[in-house]
Amino acid sequence: MIIWPHFLLLRAAGLAASVGTAGAYHCMAPQSQIFGATVASGPDPRQLALTFDDGPNDPHTQHVLDVLAEHRVKATFFLIGRYVRQKPAIARRIAAEGHVIGNHTETHPLLITKTLARARRELRDCRQALEDAAGEHSNLFRTPFGGRRPDVLRAVRAEGMVPVMWSVTCYDWQPTSAAYVEKKAVQQISRQKDRGNILLLHDGGHHQMGEDRTHTVGAADRLIRRYRDEGYEFVTVPHMMGQNGTARVSEEAKPALVG
Numbered sequence: 440m441i442i443w444p445h446f447l448l449l450r451a452a453g454l455a456a457s458v459g460t461a462g463a464y465h466c467m468a469p470q471s472q473i474f475g476a477t478v479a480s481g482p483d484p485r486q487l488a489l490t491f492d493d494g495p496n497d498p499h500t501q502h503v504l505d506v507l508a509e510h511r512v513k514a515t516f517f518l519i520g521r522y523v524r525q526k527p528a529i530a531r532r533i534a535a536e537g538h539v540i541g542n543h544t545e546t547h548p549l550l551i552t553k554t555l556a557r558a559r560r561e562l563r564d565c566r567q568a569l570e571d572a573a574g575e576h577s578n579l580f581r582t583p584f585g586g587r588r589p590d591v592l593r594a595v596r597a598e599g600m601v602p603v604m605w606s607v608t609c610y611d612w613q614p615t616s617a618a619y620v621e622k623k624a625v626q627q628i629s630r631q632k633d634r635g636n637i638l639l640l641h642d643g644g645h646h647q648m649g650e651d652r653t654h655t656v657g658a659a660d661r662l663i664r665r666y667r668d669e670g671y672e673f674v675t676v677p678h679m680m681g682q683n684g685t686a687r688v689s690e691e692a693k694p695a696l697v698g
Contacts, residue, residue, distance in 0.1 A: 469585045479605060479637060480634040480635055488676050490640065495526040508536060518565070518569060519643070519645065522648060523573075524572075538675070543565065555594055580598075604637070609624045620654055620655065
């Protein structure tokens with residue numbers, strides 16, 4: 440079960456009134472495929488993909504990068520365009536150290552409540568920010584809060600992007616402890632041993648630059664140590680999908696297990 444922030448519950452309640460409870464659920468549930476195919480997991484159950492949303496965030500994104508460098512792990516970062524414009528050097532460091540950069544919109548709106556024109560502008564503005572700061576990057580896209588409609592997903596694909604969700608929610612968007620984040624991840628991974636899991640973590644926060652993500656930094660270190668000891672391989676999302684490095688991802692490369 441996913442525990443949504445309070446304001447998302449209010450938005451979901453309003454959506455349920457217009458599209459029905461089932462429709463509202465599938466707009467937000469990360470592994471649902473009802474409104475269009477997304478990447479939510481991979482075919483190799485011994486692989487884990489760490490993904491980080493809402494950066495670049497000074498200084499915590501850099502602390503996450505330090506942990507990844509220590510363990511020689513590559514991850515996937517979904518960056519917010521307006522933060523990239525504020526901290527382009529951090530985005531460049533992410534790219535320079537071999538991590539994958541994906542699009543997380545310009546301002547992090549809940550797209551199920553926005554017009555298609557606004558959604559397209561969010562995608563394009565973020566893409567431009569990423570290009571200006573880091574140059575060529577992946578065509579992966581993650582929608583804020585996981586919220587999507589069928590027409591939004593069609594617009595994403597029309598822009599040449601591949602929508603990426605997740606299979607493990609680490610519940611780190613509010614201040615908590617590294618141990619709690621690790622516990623939530625372990626519980627879900629243990630229930631989903633038939634797939635390669637994509638973990639949702641947050642190196643930043645959509646409200647403002649400088650959100651405290653000390654617990655996420657610690658949790659990333661703990662999770663890498665735990666699952667390396669158990670023989671798991673940490674990979675980027677493109678690698679999990681069957682492509683190496685930071686190459687652009689084709690629709691045909693989607694993993695067999697997505698839900």
